[in-house]
Amino acid sequence: MQRLNFFSRFILGYGVRVTEPTGRRERKKAQTRQSLADAALELFLDRGYDQVGVKDIADAADVSVTTLFKHFSGKEALVFDQDDDxxxxxxxxxxxxxxxxxxxxxxxxxxxxxxxxxxxxxxxxxxxxxxxxxxxxxxxxxxxxxxxxxxxxxxxxxxxxxxxxxxxxxxxxxxxxxxxxxxxxxxxxxxxxxxxxxxxxxxxxxxxxxxxxx
Amino acid sequence: MQRLNFFSRFILGYGVRVTEPTGRRERKKAQTRQSLADAALELFLDRGYDQVGVKDIADAADVSVTTLFKHFSGKEALVFDQDDDxxxxxxxxxxxxxxxxxxxxxxxxxxxxxxxxxxxxxxxxxxxxxxxxxxxxxxxxxxxxxxxxxxxxxxxxxxxxxxxxxxxxxxxxxxxxxxxxxxxxxxxxxxxxxxxxxxxxxxxxxxxxxxxxx
DNA sequence: TGAAAAAGTTGAGTCGTTGCACTTATTGAG
DNA sequence: CTCAATAAGTGCAACGACTCAACTTTTTCA
Known part of the structure; x- marks a missing residue:
């Protein structure tokens, strides 16, 4: 479970952006995003989608709910990778x-x-x-x-x-x-x-x- | 605009239940439902769907929000007739x-x-x-x-x-x-x-x- | 070095929706 | 006709997803 939403790209296709983040800032941002997605996936698989609140996910990733929504457009988006290509x-x-x-x-x-x-x-x-x-x-x-x-x-x-x-x-x-x-x-x-x-x-x-x- | 969601049956088809309510109770219930749908339609057309809250609709129909949700399964349902047949x-x-x-x-x-x-x-x-x-x-x-x-x-x-x-x-x-x-x-x-x-x-x-x- | 830019936080607030305990009106059986 | 069951309706508190505004911290780069 090392990757963000490792499974999800098999659901929709193979559309993972691989652009490596360059600066420290972007790396940190990517890491926060990753933590959120990881936490979400784990919690969802554990308890079921509807049994997990965004608060739980934010807490597990040690960020605020507001931050979560800066990274993902909504709760569902936590589950799926971008579908760029x-x-x-x-x-x-x-x-x-x-x-x-x-x-x-x-x-x-x-x-x-x-x-x-x-x-x-x-x-x-x-x-x-x-x-x-x-x-x-x-x-x-x-x-x-x-x-x-x-x-x-x-x-x-x-x-x-x-x-x-x-x-x-x-x-x-x-x-x-x-x-x-x-x-x-x-x-x-x-x-x-x-x-x-x-x-x-x-x-x-x-x-x-x-x-x-x- | 006399009918509940007069327009909506043209969107999805002709599926209006015509079973006349018999007792006073059922008549009142139907009337409340009607008031809600009328109020909703009018408000929606006036201000747009997203610009109207369920509270506004309940107020306009002079019932509580709780009652509204006893009659309609959700906000969207206020717009459409049942599709029975x-x-x-x-x-x-x-x-x-x-x-x-x-x-x-x-x-x-x-x-x-x-x-x-x-x-x-x-x-x-x-x-x-x-x-x-x-x-x-x-x-x-x-x-x-x-x-x-x-x-x-x-x-x-x-x-x-x-x-x-x-x-x-x-x-x-x-x-x-x-x-x-x-x-x-x-x-x-x-x-x-x-x-x-x-x-x-x-x-x-x-x-x-x-x-x-x- | 210093200021702009961007990530993150906090806290309050909106909106749809549900649950609970309660009142009131209608109904149907004795 | 009466009374108990039934169902409509109410008020209120709460939850969960999501947003907003004001603020702090960190990183960048000129």
């Missing part, structure tokens, strides 16, 4: 897809990989607890979903460009929306890869009907 | 579709009708304000979306039955999910009917590929 990865999955692959196929692969990457860690019981907590706490479930769908517009633009359609093409917007929405289906059902297959089968066939060769 | 309507749209219509087609028609019914009232400036407020206030936007997608499981079951698929068929679940998710696309874009066309084109073609005659 999540959008870039999404866009790149479409633009730089291996030739011969359709856009929906590329998205299926990318999203499935992203959302099931954590299966590798299924052996770690702490991690299982973490994912269960996220899925079972409405506030966290919603927050994760918002983070994930935040880049819909960018994805829609990337798709439009890749398909040679106008930037605001409705079909591309629809594909982007639906593709991101598969996350819910994939996470809910027991066999993620099969769920992804079924969901994207719909999208692939529908897409192929109007966009012959992309 | 919204689910029934959704299921019926699939099951009782006119013969020869595909399931996605039936859904497209039903959802589009449901979500754009309010266009009739576009002339009423108060109504325009109302919809704008709902779309621009995150809490309300999310709440409306939650209300709308609440019946996804029921819809999935209805689709499965209509298609002769197993009750927990993944393709049917996916169609249900996507179909309900078109709401966002439809509401966001300026030409709702065209947005619905594009979004459902994807779904219809994808669906037809695996479900020949339904």
């Amino acid at each position: 999540l959008e870039a990865a999404l866009v790149s999955a479409v633009r730089d897809r291996t030739p011969g692959t359709s856009i929906p196929q590329a998205l299926r692969e990318h999203i499935l990989l992203n959302q099931t990457r954590f299966a590798v860690h299924a052996t770690d019981p702490r991690f299982a607890d973490f994912t269960r907590m996220v899925q079972e706490t409405p506030a966290l479930r919603d927050y994760a979903h918002r983070m994930w769908t935040r880049h819909e517009a960018a994805l829609a633009r990337a798709i439009a460009e890749a398909a040679g359609a106008p930037e605001d093409d409705l079909g591309c917007a629809a594909l982007a929306h639906f593709a991101l929405e598969t996350r819910g289906l994939i996470l809910r059902h027991a066999e993620p890869s099969r769920a992804a297959d079924e969901a994207f089968a719909l999208l692939e066939h529908g897409w192929a009907a109007s966009h012959p060769a992309s | 919204l689910e029934a309507a959704l299921v019926s749209a699939v099951r009782d579709r006119t013969p020869g219509t595909s399931i996605p087609q039936a859904l497209r028609e039903h959802i589009l009708l449901n979500q754009t019914r309010f266009a009739v009232h576009a002339t009423d400036p108060r109504f325009a304000d109302f919809t704008r407020m709902v779309q621009e206030t995150p809490a309300l936007r999310d709440y409306a979306h939650r209300m709308w997608t609440r019946h996804e499981a029921a819809l999935a079951r209805a689709i499965a039955e209509a298609a002769g698929a197993p009750e927990d068929d993944l393709g049917c679940a996916a169609l249900a999910h996507f179909a309900l998710e078109t709401r966002g696309l439809i509401l966001r874009h300026a030409e709702p009917s065209r947005a619905a066309d594009e979004a459902f084109a994807l779904l219809e073609h994808g669906w037809a590929a695996s479900h020949p005659a339904s």
Whole structure:
């Protein structure tokens, strides 16, 4: 548990900013942030999200509540890493897809990989607890979903460009929306890869009907 | 503005419970509820959702805050009607579709009708304000979306039955999910009917590929 | 060295929401 | 008709997330 929100990047993708802090000030700031996130994760896993108050976390990290909110936009944000290059990865999955692959196929692969990457860690019981907590706490479930769908517009633009359609093409917007929405289906059902297959089968066939060769 | 949340049923559909209250007690209860909803609507439209506190609403309706929360589960609930037969309507749209219509087609028609019914009232400036407020206030936007997608499981079951698929068929679940998710696309874009066309084109073609005659 | 900038603290306050103990009005059964 | 059960409503205190304003301390850099 050395990293800030070590688990969380497996939930949403791999989007951790690695910019090393240079001066002493920034290092201290980063450290405070880290302490808060660590304390929060530990307390949350211990007692459950709703059983921990921000006060408890601030106390455990030995800072004031006000300071906590200077570092994190809200209680839920304590659980998740920033998703800085999540959008870039999404866009790149479409633009730089291996030739011969359709856009929906590329998205299926990318999203499935992203959302099931954590299966590798299924052996770690702490991690299982973490994912269960996220899925079972409405506030966290919603927050994760918002983070994930935040880049819909960018994805829609990337798709439009890749398909040679106008930037605001409705079909591309629809594909982007639906593709991101598969996350819910994939996470809910027991066999993620099969769920992804079924969901994207719909999208692939529908897409192929109007966009012959992309 | 005689009805409780007169506008709101046009946002989510037509789901107003019409069971007349019989005894004096129930009539009084209904009236209190009505007063609260009226006061809330008026204040919200006047000052904006976030600029009105529950205290203000309770005061305007001349009841205590505690009473307000006995009638409504939360501040957002003051804005929306109950959605009792919204689910029934959704299921019926699939099951009782006119013969020869595909399931996605039936859904497209039903959802589009449901979500754009309010266009009739576009002339009423108060109504325009109302919809704008709902779309621009995150809490309300999310709440409306939650209300709308609440019946996804029921819809999935209805689709499965209509298609002769197993009750927990993944393709049917996916169609249900996507179909309900078109709401966002439809509401966001300026030409709702065209947005619905594009979004459902994807779904219809994808669906037809695996479900020949339904 | 000295002053701007930024991190942190403290304490009070807002707002939605709940719990508790209480009063009052309505109802239905004897 | 009466009385006890039921349910609406009240007032108040509290909690938890979050914000604000005024202030101290630390770090930076010219």
